[in-house]
Amino acid sequence: MQIVSDRVPAKRVFGLAVPALGVLAAEPLYVLVDTAVVGHLGALPLAGLALGGVVLSQISTQLTFLSYGTTSRTARLHGAGRRDEAVSEGVQATWLALAVGFVILVAGQLLAGPIARALSGSDDIAAAAVSWLRIALFGAPLILVTMAGNGWMRGVQDAVRPLRYVLLGNGISAVACPVLVYGAGWGLEGSAAANVVAQVVSASLFLRALVAEKVPLRPRPPVMRAQLGLGRDLVLRSLAFQACFVSAAAVAARTSTTAVGAHQIVLQLWTFLSLVLDSVAIAAQSLVGAALGAGERRQARGVAAQITGYGLIFGCVLCVVFAAVSQVLPHAFTSDPGVLGEVPHAWWFFVALQPVAGVVFALDGVLLGAGDAAFLRTATLACAAIGFLPLIWISLALGWGLAGIWTGLSLFMLLRLVAVVARWRSGAWAVVGAVR
Structure with missing residues (x-):
């Protein structure tokens, strides 16, 4: 049995866990708002959103190493008292996020049609999904930047700012969604544009926080290779x-x-x-x-x-x-x-x-x-x-x-x-x- 000195105060644990829960819950809650807005357009746009959303969600689902892996590497350096090097892990993860995100953006534009048709079995649903997905994919690199930002900030035990950044981005997008869908008359494409707005706001805040740390911003391929491992x-x-x-x-x-x-x-x-x-x-x-x-x-x-x-x-x-x-x-x-x-x-x-x-x-x-x-x-x-x-x-x-x-x-x-x-x-x- 561990003695008391081997433990950390419960307040410290929940000071990290509760904001992390907010970040994790923010995206599903935004999806509910988006679904409610698009749902009033009819069954076909809703089906297109559902299918396009499943495809886009695979980015964050399959690339969690940009958050979880970065947290692991950053936390060790932070614990060793090497904060600048810890934040530098975030810099390299961000470069990696931009590179991988660009590849996903290009590949997604080329493959959106075949993927949607393969998954839907309906030309109408596939067409709706593609119209949403081609716009939403522009947020893919920014989704990954946000994941990397969450990773390095958690590693240096700063859990509150990521929550603020994500909530601000999703909050603005939740307001923009009905405006673009109905007010601007963009329909389903307005939902996709609002999704990109959320990613632009959140990623910009994470990038600004990284620059404010005043660490070198140049790419370091050996570190990125280690992160990829x-x-x-x-x-x-x-x-x-x-x-x-x-x-x-x-x-x-x-x-x-x-x-x-x-x-x-x-x-x-x-x-x-x-x-x-x-x-x-x-x-x-x-x-x-x-x-x-x-x-x-x-x-x-x-x-x-x-x-x-x-x-x-x-x-x-x-x-x-x-x-x-x-x-x-x-x-x-x-x-x-x-x-x-x-x-x-x-x-x-x-x-x-x-x-x-x-x-x-x-x-x-x-x-x-x-x-x-x-x-x-x-x-x-x-x-x-x-x-x-x-x-x-x-x-x-x-x-x-x-x-x-x-x-x-x-x-x-x-x-x-x-x-x-x-x-x-x-x-x-x-x-x-x-x-x-």
């Missing part, structure tokens, strides 16, 4: 998650219409609660990375135990809360009796997994903060290949429906729990030094 592991890990959840949606869709509706409701709640729990993981990244950078291995282990405890407590609280509202909350999402009848087949898996998710996400943050991305990559790929994916497709073959799908998710999470707890207890992740 960490990025490779995180991208592969993210692809494993995508393979699992896309497979689950595909099997649900092949089960029945009511099953896919129920799966969507429970999965969206799972995704939202993942944001809540992930905010604690972000605090772990910053604090553990700083402790290891300062050479305080014992403190890093103490902080890891402390934050894992918080994750377990939060998971248990969420478990109790969502068990209590099981007869009420699903009705807020649908009145269809068939869908409501299917919800319990997934609901109780979702509820029971919250304590497991609390520990897994917290330890993900600990290991990411320690720069142990290679282990997380291998563990996630193995757990997906052994647990989730086989049960998903067996569920389809044997007609297990939602119960089979969520049994697969449960096995995936339990295998991840075993893996990350074993790694945490081994202490092999706690490598001290300003760089790893």
Whole structure:
């Protein structure tokens, strides 16, 4: 058991976690506003927004290393008292964001049509999606700049400014969206333009903060290569998650219409609660990375135990809360009796997994903060290949429906729990030094 001096004040943990939660929640909340505005244009524009939004969201989903990886590397240097070098990691991550973003912008303009047609199966929906996507893609480099900005600021334990920047950008965009869609008469394209406005505002603020640090702004290819090495592991890990959840949606869709509706409701709640729990993981990244950078291995282990405890407590609280509202909350999402009848087949898996998710996400943050991305990559790929994916497709073959799908998710999470707890207890992740 860790002694009190190995812990950090709870206020410090939540001073990082709460603003991080605000940043994580800002984009989904803006999407809800955007959806509500476009929804009044009719079914076709709404379908185009949905399809285009899925494609654009893959940028932030697959390139999280620009935030999480940058936090890990920056936190170590910050903990070692080398702030200028820590901020320089942000400079290099920003150059990387601009370069990768430019490639995505060009490739997206060329491939928007074929991708939309492949995903939609409808020429009308594909055309609407492409009209939205071609404009929204101009924000892609700026989305990545914002991710890099979040990464280095979290690393130096400045969690409040990123929240302000993201909220300001999304707030201005939320006001601009109905003005451009209805007032200017731009329709669906107005939604895309408002999306770009949000990215311009937020990215500009992050760039201004970086320049204000007065560190050298020239590109340093060796540092960017090191960041890409960490990025490779995180991208592969993210692809494993995508393979699992896309497979689950595909099997649900092949089960029945009511099953896919129920799966969507429970999965969206799972995704939202993942944001809540992930905010604690972000605090772990910053604090553990700083402790290891300062050479305080014992403190890093103490902080890891402390934050894992918080994750377990939060998971248990969420478990109790969502068990209590099981007869009420699903009705807020649908009145269809068939869908409501299917919800319990997934609901109780979702509820029971919250304590497991609390520990897994917290330890993900600990290991990411320690720069142990290679282990997380291998563990996630193995757990997906052994647990989730086989049960998903067996569920389809044997007609297990939602119960089979969520049994697969449960096995995936339990295998991840075993893996990350074993790694945490081994202490092999706690490598001290300003760089790893």
